[in-house]
Structure formats: structure tokens, C-alpha cells
Amino acid sequence: xxxxxxxxxxxxxxxxxxxxxxxxxxxxxxxxxxxxxxxxxxxxxxxxxxxxxxxxxxxxxxxxxxxxxxxxxxxxxxxxxxxxxxxxxxxxxxxxxxxxxxxxxxxxxxxxxxxxxxxxxxxxxxxxxxxxxxxxxxxxxxxxxxxxxxxxxxxxxxxxxxxxxxxxxxxxxxxxxxxxxxxxxxxxxxxxxxxxxxxxxxxxxxxxxxxxxxxxxxxxxxxxxxxxxxxxxxxxxxxxxxxxxxxxxxxxxxxxxxxxxxxxxxxxxxxxxxxxxxxxxxxxxxxxxxxxxxxxxxxxxxxxxxxxxxxxxxxxxxxxxxxxxxxxxxxxxxxxxxxxxxxxxxxxxxxxxxxxxxxxxxxxxxxxxxxxxxxxxxxxxxxxxxxxxxxxxx
Amino acid sequence: xxxxxxxxxxxxxxxxxxxxxxxxxxxxxxxxxxxxxxxxxxxxxxxxxxxxxxxxxxxxxxxxxxxxxxxxxxxxxxxxxxxxxxxxxxxxxxxxxxxxxxxxxxxxxxxxxxxxxxxxxxxxxxxxxxxxxxxxxxxxxxxxxxxxxxxxxxxxxxxxxxxxxxxxxxxxxxxxxxxxxxxxxxxxxxxxxxxxxxxxxxxxxxxxxxxxxxxxxxxxxxxxxxxxxxxxxxxxxxxxxxxxxxxxxxxxxxxxxxxxxxxxxxxxxxxxxxxxxxxxxxxxxxxxxxxxxxxxxxxxxxxxxxxxxxxxxxxxxxxxxxxxxxxxxxxxxxxxxxxxxxxxxxxxxxxxxxxxxxxxxxxxxxxxxxxxxxxxxxxxxxxxxxxxxxxxxxxxxxxxxxxxxxxxxxxxxxxxxxxxxxxxxxxxxxxxxxxxxxxxxxxxxxxxxxxxxxxxxxxxxxxxxxxxxxxxxxxxxxxxxxxxxxxxxxxxxxxxxxxxxxxxxxxxxxxxxxxxxxxxxxxxxxxxxxxx
Numbered sequence: 001x002x003x004x005x006x007x008x009x010x011x012x013x014x015x016x017x018x019x020x021x022x023x024x025x026x027x028x029x030x031x032x033x034x035x036x037x038x039x040x041x042x043x044x045x046x047x048x049x050x051x052x053x054x055x056x057x058x059x060x061x062x063x064x065x066x067x068x069x070x071x072x073x074x075x076x077x078x079x080x081x082x083x084x085x086x087x088x089x090x091x092x093x094x095x096x097x098x099x100x101x102x103x104x105x106x107x108x109x110x111x112x113x114x115x116x117x118x119x120x121x122x123x124x125x126x127x128x129x130x131x132x133x134x135x136x137x138x139x140x141x142x143x144x145x146x147x148x149x150x151x152x153x154x155x156x157x158x159x160x161x162x163x164x165x166x167x168x169x170x171x172x173x174x175x176x177x178x179x180x181x182x183x184x185x186x187x188x189x190x191x192x193x194x195x196x197x198x199x200x201x202x203x204x205x206x207x208x209x210x211x212x213x214x215x216x217x218x219x220x221x222x223x224x225x226x227x228x229x230x231x232x233x234x235x236x237x238x239x240x241x242x243x244x245x246x247x248x249x250x251x252x253x254x255x256x257x258x259x260x261x262x263x264x265x266x267x268x269x270x271x272x273x274x275x276x277x278x279x280x281x282x283x284x285x286x287x288x289x290x291x292x293x294x295x296x297x298x299x300x301x302x303x304x305x306x307x308x309x310x311x312x313x314x315x316x317x318x319x320x321x322x323x324x325x326x327x328x329x330x331x332x333x334x335x336x337x338x339x340x341x342x343x344x345x346x347x348x349x350x351x352x353x354x355x356x357x358x359x360x361x362x363x364x365x366x367x368x369x370x371x372x373x374x375x376x377x378x379x380x381x382x383x384x385x386x387x388x389x390x391x392x393x394x
Numbered sequence: 395x396x397x398x399x400x401x402x403x404x405x406x407x408x409x410x411x412x413x414x415x416x417x418x419x420x421x422x423x424x425x426x427x428x429x430x431x432x433x434x435x436x437x438x439x440x441x442x443x444x445x446x447x448x449x450x451x452x453x454x455x456x457x458x459x460x461x462x463x464x465x466x467x468x469x470x471x472x473x474x475x476x477x478x479x480x481x482x483x484x485x486x487x488x489x490x491x492x493x494x495x496x497x498x499x500x501x502x503x504x505x506x507x508x509x510x511x512x513x514x515x516x517x518x519x520x521x522x523x524x525x526x527x528x529x530x531x532x533x534x535x536x537x538x539x540x541x542x543x544x545x546x547x548x549x550x551x552x553x554x555x556x557x558x559x560x561x562x563x564x565x566x567x568x569x570x571x572x573x574x575x576x577x578x579x580x581x582x583x584x585x586x587x588x589x590x591x592x593x594x595x596x597x598x599x600x601x602x603x604x605x606x607x608x609x610x611x612x613x614x615x616x617x618x619x620x621x622x623x624x625x626x627x628x629x630x631x632x633x634x635x636x637x638x639x640x641x642x643x644x645x646x647x648x649x650x651x652x653x654x655x656x657x658x659x660x661x662x663x664x665x666x667x668x669x670x671x672x673x674x675x676x677x678x679x680x681x682x683x684x685x686x687x688x689x690x691x692x693x694x695x696x697x698x699x700x701x702x703x704x705x706x707x708x709x710x711x712x713x714x715x716x717x718x719x720x721x722x723x724x725x726x727x728x729x730x731x732x733x734x735x736x737x738x739x740x741x742x743x744x745x746x747x748x749x750x751x752x753x754x755x756x757x758x759x760x761x762x763x764x765x766x767x768x769x770x771x772x773x774x775x776x777x778x779x780x781x782x783x784x785x786x787x788x789x790x791x792x793x794x795x796x797x798x799x800x801x802x803x804x805x806x807x808x809x810x811x812x813x814x815x816x817x818x819x820x821x822x823x824x825x826x827x828x829x830x831x832x833x834x835x836x837x838x839x840x841x842x843x844x845x846x847x848x849x850x851x852x853x854x855x856x857x858x859x860x861x862x863x864x865x866x867x868x869x870x871x872x873x874x875x876x877x878x879x880x881x882x883x884x885x886x887x888x889x890x891x892x893x894x895x896x897x898x899x900x901x902x903x904x905x906x907x908x909x910x911x912x913x914x915x916x917x918x919x920x921x922x923x924x925x926x
Contacts, residue, residue: 007567014578022577022606028662029613035761036657079650080628080643100632100639102646135647135654136617137559137624 037134040076041142045132047074048081048103052128052149057296058117060156064091066125068111072103082131083111088123091115091151120155120250122277122304124148154299155250160259160392189217225266225288226329228253229317232273234307237335237361245361246307249333252360252383254302255392256331261295269298272316274308281308285320288328314344326352333358337369337380346376358383399538402626405648407449409619410530413566414445414523416615419608420573421519427580436487437516440480441523447476448524452531480520484513526569533562537626559627566616573609614655621651680749693720838906839894845913846891849873856920866892880919887912 008030015023054066068085072078084098097113115125126148133141190203193213201215230253237245253269260267268288275283283301286294310316313334321330330353332345337357345355357373359366359382370380383389418441422434451472458465485493499507536558625647632639700717767774777783833841850860850869858876860869870888874881890909894901 007571010571011574014574022610023574025606025610025662026574026613029610029617029658031761032658032661033617036654036661040654077646077650079647082632082637084637098635098637100628100637100643102640102643104646135624135651136620137627138620 033136034138037136037139041132041134041139044072044074044076044078045081045130045142045144047072047076048078048130049073050128050130050146052085052125052146054125054149054151056150057152057154057300059154060117060120062117064115064117064151066097066113066115068097068113068128069108070101070103070110071108072106075105077105077107078103078132079135080132082129084129084131085113086124086126086129086148087115088125088151090119090121091117091123091153115151117153120153120247120303123151123153125151152300152303155247155254155302156386157258157299158251158255158386158389158392160255160389163256163259163392187216187218190214191217225325225327226256226260226331227268227270227288227320227324228256228331228333229270229313229320230272230302230305231313231332231334232271232305232307233310233313235309236313238363241361242307245335248383248386249335249360250302250305251386252358252389253333254299255389257295257298257302259392261290261292261298264290266290267295267298269301270316270320271301271305272310272313273305274310275301275304276306277304287323288325312338312340314338314340317341317344317348321348321351321353324353327354329354329356331356331358333360335359335361335363337373342372342376342378345373345378349377355379356381399626402622403534403538406534406619406622407531409615409622410449410527410534411442411445413612413615413619414527415442416608416612417526417569417573418442418519418523420576420612423608424576424580433487434516436483437519440483440516440520443479444476444520444524445527447472448527449531452528453535456535476520476524477517480516481508481513484510484516526565529565530562533558533565534623537562537623537630557627559623562623563620566619570609570613570616573612577606577609614659617658618651618655621647621654690720696720837901838903839901841906842890842894842901842909845909846887846894849887849913849916852917852920856924877916877919877923880916883912883915883919887916 008027011023011027011030015027049071051069052066053069054064058064066085068083070081070083080100080102082098082100084096086096087094089095092115097111099111101109103109126146128146129143130146131141131143133139190206191214193202193215197215203214203216206214230249232246232249234242234246257267257269266288267290269286271283271285273283274281278284283305286297286301313332317330317332324330330345330348332341332355334341334357337359345357349355355378357378357380359369359380362384363369363382366380366382370382373380415438418438422437425432425434455465455468458468482493485496496507625644629639629644697717697719704717778787833844836844846866853860853873858873860872864872866888870884873884877884887909890901890905890912893899894905
């Protein structure tokens with residue numbers, strides 16, 4: 001408009017001096033073009049209703065379909081509407097989804113595009129920019145911005161068939177190889193009475209019907225209440241493999257949590273790292289609980305967690321283990337086992353917790369670490385890469 | 395998109411040709427105005443031909459190298475044709491026989507009979523239109539070839555040339571400005587310029603004649619051209635950004651442009667464009683009517699009051715007064731006279747029209763300026779930073795602050811007064827419902843109590859507050875200690891109060907008057923104590 005100011009001033013001067021109709025007609029023409037154009041473009045853009053719909057949580061490798069719907073709820077047509085939806089770099093090759101369309105009165109249009117969940121994390125979809133302008137180009141383009149939404153890609157979960165996680169919680173619902181804890185509610189067999197058997201074990205009904213004295217055999221079970229402690233301090237992993245190793249650690253944690261939850265056991269999570277979505281950057285610690293919803297919360301935290309220097313893992317364990325019930329299995333996923341950590345784990349065992357250490361990544365001197373840990377009665381499993389997870393699939 | 399580009403070229407070229415023709419008509423109107431005996435309207439056809447030819451052949455010439463052999467031959471041939479067409483048109487405008495006779499004269503003296511003044515003028519006009527059309531053709535060609543910005547090298551520096559569309563805008567408005575000046579010149583009677591007498595110099599040319607219509611049409615076509623070029627520029631931008639464009643955009647664009655222009659046409663045809671009165675004279679007339687109505691209304695109210703008072707007077711035995719009702723004004727205020735140059739005394743319709751015109755005109759200007767400032771914040775910021783603006787803002791803030799202080803002062807004064815009245819009303823034992831706006835209306839008993847309670851209040855304000863447990867005599871004793879010079883007065887007023895408050899015996903008027911004088915003396919003593 002600034003460019004046309006001298007022209008309008010000339011018109012105004014001529015109009016005032018000669019007071020002729022044609023000059024005012026021209027002033028009306030240009031002022032009207034400007035006014036009608038500004039009104040049309042502002043009002044028509046304000047009439048646009050939009051919605052973005054997609055499944056906000058997805059697993060690694062899945063395709064996420066994002067649907068954009070636009071509706072012109074007014075009677076003014078929109079000559080041109082530029083739609084630009086910013087996309088996260090990690091999920092898309094293009095920086096944004098963009099298109100230009102025209103919407104008539106009460107018209108609707110829908111656009112669908114896909115994103116591939118290539119990498120775990122929390123990604124921002126948007127913001128969505130809508131731009132429009134007038135037909136003549138006298139007014140500058142008008143832009144409105146719609147807010148972002150978040151898409152969470154869960155980490156990869158490797159299906160686990162069997163894994164021996166030590167537990168001291170008696171009488172659970174999980175069959176266990178050590179016949180220390182027998183569950184009197186689970187009778188799996190009967191045999192003949194041998195002198196020395198407790199009379200409480202005698203199955204009187206069967207004895208009466210069979211004429212022989214038979215005793216009940218109870219199934220040994222445990223309650224597998226577990227707390228997964230995930231270490232994402234890059235200093236605890238081999239220097240050149242920090243990213244791969246920590247990602248592997250997250251995959252292991254997710255897979256374990258999923259398996260334990262599938263067994264209808266309680267599982268919790270402590271992450272020694274950073275969560276960008278929380279106000280203080282600290283990932284939320286989850287106490288052991290059962291259920292699919294709890295597993296989803298665990299996966300959410302694992303999706304968002306990133307590496308951060310957090311100091312000694314032993315201190316974290318020391319603070320958190322006081323809240324754990326006796327018999328809880330403490331599963332430590334880390335890249336190194338220092339002396340303070342070993343000491344803390346030993347103290348945890350003495351406090352009644354069972355401990356399992358999983359070393360993620362290509363850790364040096366595994367044999368030495370395993371031997372040292374064994375001295376304290378702490379089993380150590382090494383997972384150098386995702387292929388090693390196959391040991392749990394047998 | 396290719397289909398769109400072909401359609402764009404066709405529509406744009408047609409619009410340019412029509413615009414040039416309109417421009418020609420404006421110029422010819424001026425010529426006709428200056429030399430009414432010459433009818434140069436055939437030149438419009440010539441210019442139409444020249445503009446069309448230039449728009450169509452520009453691309454052909456672009457493909458040839460400038461000043462190459464091919465280019466030179468083509469250029470020469472083109473201009474020979476143009477010159478022949480111009481000469482033929484000029485000749486035929488005087489009649490076929492005249493032209494034929496003239497042809498034979500070319501053999502005798504070619505320069506004299508071929509190169510006439512009229513021919514030269516026509517050729518100059520055609521050349522001008524041809525050159526301007528060439529500029530349009532170049533810009534439109536740039537736009538259709540997806541060039542958004544161009545970098546040119548001047549004196550070794552690379553600068554960004556203004557986009558094709560900006561140059562197009564400059565060309566349209568530049569040419570249009572000249573047409574406006576030409577049209578304006580036609581409204582001024584240059585032959586009758588007389589400054590001494592101050593006679594209006596304006597010709598009474600009907601609005602759409604004298605180049606008005608062609609100039610307005612030129613701009614309407616210019617807007618249509620802007621609409622087309624806006625689409626192409628947007629397409630170029632989106633294409634560079636690799637943004638796909640749906641087909642309905644281009645398909646509906648022309649329709650929406652026509653709707654927009656139709657809206658504009660309706661807009662400019664509805665609003666008034668002429669006025670014969672000055673704004674101040676019109677405002678004066680409107681205010682005159684308003685104050686007349688106000689005055690008449692006041693007269694009616696006064697009349698009603700007087701009638702009622704007269705009735706009351708009659709009830710008390712007075713004689714009836716003659717009260718005449720207010721008369722309606724016989725005539726409205728004089729209509730303002732027209733400004734010089736208009737036609738005679740203006741009617742009330744002219745007043746309405748003038749008022750409507752200025753309202754709408756001002757409204758449009760304010761809206762446009764508002765929209766402009768909203769889109770150019772830097773201008774608003776610059777205005778805010780100006781010294782005058784800052785001073786005016788400071789002045790405005792100071793006035794606001796003054797108003798606020800005054801408001802608070804008034805509010806606090808009223809609150810304090812109301813609180814004081816309420817407090818006194820509750821503590822003094824006044825019968826509820828008494829509004830003490832005049833002591834004279836009180837009975838003697840109430841007067842005595844009033845003065846005593848005023849004493850208590852004023853004593854409290856002077857630091858001699860009465861305790862709730864004190865009897866009147868105990869309070870009197872404390873007052874006498876503090877105000878030694880008025881012992882008798884304090885005792886007398888206390889005694890009068892006790893009698894008025896607790897005794898059923900009647901209180902005479904003299905007691906009330908005495909209580910007043912006692913109180914006045916005690917009040918003076920309190921003031922003396924306060925001042926000390």
C-alpha cells in the first residue's frame with residue numbers, strides 16, 4: 001500500500017481541487033479495492049475450520065497416517081489457500097507437507113499424508129500454517145498458525161520367550177524353576193503318602209475314593225515384581241558407541257518391560273537420563289505396577305528418554321531402592337559396572353532385593369566384570385547388539 | 395500449468411490492448427476539447443492496431459538477436475507497414491477522394507504532401523502506444539517465464555531488480571497518473587483563467603465525458619490485469635517452492651476476479667461522489683437544527699412547570715395567569731449556500747448528500763489507513779517514535795492522570811461525607827428516617843440533642859473523645875478540664891441535653907436557641923484548642 005500512496009495523494013489533491021466526480025470515483029475504486037480485498041482475505045481465512053487427526057502413539061517401523069481436514073464454514077469463497085504442515089526431521093524426508101487449494105462457500109477438502117516411524121522419540125507435528133491473500137495482490141498475505149501436536153514412536157520391542165529373572169517374592173503366579181516356594185493354591189499332581197509327609201498335604205477326598213493315602217503336590221511359583229533401572233549416562237558406555245549402546249539399552253528395557261507385563265507381573269522403571277518433556281528434565285520414575293496402561297506409560301518414558309550425564313548410578317539406586325518391596329527384582333541395564341555400583345547392588349541384595357545386571361553394547365572386560373559380580377552373587381548378562389537378544393527368544 | 399500460461403498470455407495481452415485503447419481515448423478527448431473542429435477518433439483504431447501488433451510480435455523480435463540482419467529487416471518491414479497504415483488512416487479520415495488526390499501529389503513533392511502535421515502527430519501517438527505496449531509485453535513475458543526475481547549487474551555490483559509485477563504496477567499507475575492529469579486538465583478552462591475575479595475555473599463537464607469514462611475503464615482493466623498477474627506470480631512462487639497447486643485454483647480465479655470487480659463496480663456506483671456544499675457549512679446547518687430542537691424541548695418543559703404552578707396558585711385563591719404555549723419554529727434554519735462554482739442555493743437533499751459523502755469518504759479513508767498501519771507495523775512504530783507523537787502521548791497521559799486524581803478525590807470526599815453522616819446518624823440516636831438537611835426543620839428537643847451530639851463529635855475530632863461508659867456529667871467534667879474557659883457553657887449544654895433526652899417535660903424554642911449559642915462558644919474554644 002505504501003507504493004500506491006503517492007498515486008492516492010495525487011488523486012486526492014486533484015479531487016479536492018477540481019471537485020469532480022471522476023476523481024472521487026477513482027479514489028473509491030482504489031480504496032474500495034484495498035478495503036474489499038483486506039476484508040475478503042481476513043474474513044475468508046477466519047472462516048476456515050481445520051482439524052488434524054492421527055494416532056498419537058505408534059511403534060517403530062509403523063506408518064502413521066495424518067489426516068488434515070479443512071472446511072470453509074462461511075459464504076465467502078477462499079480464492080487460494082496455502083497449507084503448510086511442518087514435519088519432524090527424523091520422520092520425513094521433506095521439511096513440510098505443503099499444498100495450495102481453493103475453497104468455495106461451505107466447501108470441504110481433506111489431505112492425507114504418511115510418516116514412517118523410523119526412530120523412537122517424541123516428535124512435533126506442525127505447526128500448521130494457513131496463508132491466503134486477495135485477488136489483486138494489493139494486500140500482503142495473511143497467515144494464521146495452528147498449534148503443534150505430538151507423535152510418540154515407541155522403542156522397538158523384541159519378543160522374549162524366556163528369561164530367568166531372579167526373584168524372592170513367594171507365591172506369585174509365575175512358575176519358577178526353584179521349588180523353594182510352593183503355592184498351596186496350585187496343585188499340579190498327587191502321589192502316594194510317604195512317611196514324613198505333612199498330614200496337611202493329604203488329599204482326603206481322593207484318599208477316600210481311591211482307598212490309598214495320597215498327598216497333593218504344589219507348584220512352585222514366584223511373584224516377579226521388577227524394577228528396571230536404565231542407565232543413559234553416555235560416560236558409562238564405550239565412547240564411539242554411545243548412541244548405539246544407549247539405544248540398545250532402551251530396546252532391552254522396553255522388551256523386558258513388555259515381557260514382564262505380558263506375564264501379568266508388576267514392573268517399574270527408573271531412568272537415569274533426561275526427559276525433555278518434563279519441566280525439570282528428570283524422567284518420571286514409575287513404581288512397579290501391573291497392566292497394559294502402565295506398560296504404555298513405561299514405553300512413553302522410554303520413547304522420550306535421551307542421554308544425559310547424571311553422575312553415579314549407585315546413588316540413584318540407593319535413593320530409589322528404599323521404596324521397593326522386599327523380594328523385588330532389580331534389573332540394571334548399563335554399559336559399565338563400577339565398584340560403587342557393585343557395592344550398592346550387594347547392599348540391595350542384602351536388603352532383600354534380587355539383582356540382575358544387563359550390560360548393553362560392546363563392553364570391554366566382560367569376563368572380569370562377570371567374575372566380580374558373581375563374587376557378590378549378582379548375575380550378569382551381556383547384550384552386545386540386538387542379535388544377542390535372540391538368546392531370550394529360545 | 396502450460397494451459398494456464400497460454401490462457402494467461404491471451405487474457406493479459408487482450409487487457410493491455412484494451413487499456414492502451416482507453417488511454418488513447420482519454421488523450422483524444424483532450425485533443426478534441428482543445429481543437430473541437432478536428433475529429434481525431436480514428437486514431438483510437440490506429441492505436442488499437444499498434445498495441446495488438448506490438449503484443450503479438452514482441453516474442454518474434456525477442457528470438458532474433460538485436461541489430462542482427464534478420465532483426466533489422468523485420469523491424470524495417472514492420473515500421474513501413476505501420477507508417478503506411480497510419481498515413482492511409484489519416485488520409486481516409488478526410489475522405490476517399492481527397493486521399494486519392496493526395497496520393498498523386500506525393501509524386502510532385504513527397505516530403506511536403508506525405509509528412510503532414512496531422513500525420514506526424516498520429517505517428518507520434520502510435521509510436522508512444524507501441525513503445526508502452528512493448529514495455530507491457532516484456533514484463534508479461536518475464537512473468538510467464540517463472541522469473542520471480544532477477545539479478546542484474548550494474549557497475550560491477552549485483553543487485554536484485556524489482557520483480558516483474560512491481561514494475562508492472564509502476565507502469566500501470568505511472569501511465570494512469572498521466573491520464574488522470576489529462577482528464578483533470580480537461581476540467582480546467584485554461585482559456586478563461588481569471589485570478590482577479592476569482593471566477594471558478596471549472597468546466598461543467600459531465601462526469602463520464604471528457605475522458606472520465608475511459609480513464610476509469612483504464613484502471614478497471616488495470617485491476618483485471620493485476621488479478622491475472624497475481625495468479626501467475628503466485629504460481630511462480632509456489633513452483634519454485636515445489637508446492638503442488640490444485641486445479642480449481644486457476645479455474646476459479648477468473649470467476650472470482652470478475653466477482654471482485656463486480657463488487658467494486660457496485661461499491662463505487664452506490665457511494666456518492668459529488669457534493670456542492672462545504673463540510674463546515676453542512677455541520678453548522680446540522681447543529682442549528684439540533685440546538686433548535688433542544689431549545690424547543692426546554693421551552694415545552696418550562697411551559698408545563700408554569701402551568702402546574704399556575705394551578706397551585708389558583709388553589710390558594712390567586713388569579714389565573716395567561717401562559718402561552720411555546721410556538722413551533724415557523725421555518726428551519728437557512729440552508730447553507732453552495733460553495734462557489736456550484737449551481738445556486740442548495741436544497742436539503744444536497745445537505746444529506748454532502749453529509750453522506752463526507753461520512754463515507756472519511757470512513758473509507760480511516761479504514762484504509764487503519765488496514766495499512768496494521769500491515770505495516772514499522773510505519774506505526776516510526777510514528778510512535780516521532781517527537782510530536784511522544785509529546786502528544788505524554789499530554790494525553792497527563793490529562794488521564796488528572797482525571798483519575800479528580801475522580802479519586804471526589805470519590806473519597808463523597809465517601810468520607812457519607813460515612814460521617816451515617817456514623818453520626820447511628821451514634822446520635824436520631825430517629826431513623828430523619829434526613830438532616832436543615833436544622834430549622836427540627837423540633838426544639840431534637841435541636842438540643844443535635845447540638846450536644848455535635849459537641850461530642852467535634853470533641854472527638856479534637857482528641858477529646860467520649861468513652862462509651864461515660865455519662866453526660868462525666869464527659870462534661872473531662873471537657874471542662876480540657877477547655878477551662880467554657881465551663882459554664884459545657885455545664886449548661888449538658889444540662890439541656892439531659893432534659894431533652896430523658897425528661898418528658900416539653901423543651902421550649904428558647905432552650906434550643908440557647909443551646910445553639912452555647913454550642914457556638916464551645917465550638918470556638920475547640921477551634922482555639924485545635925489551632926494550638
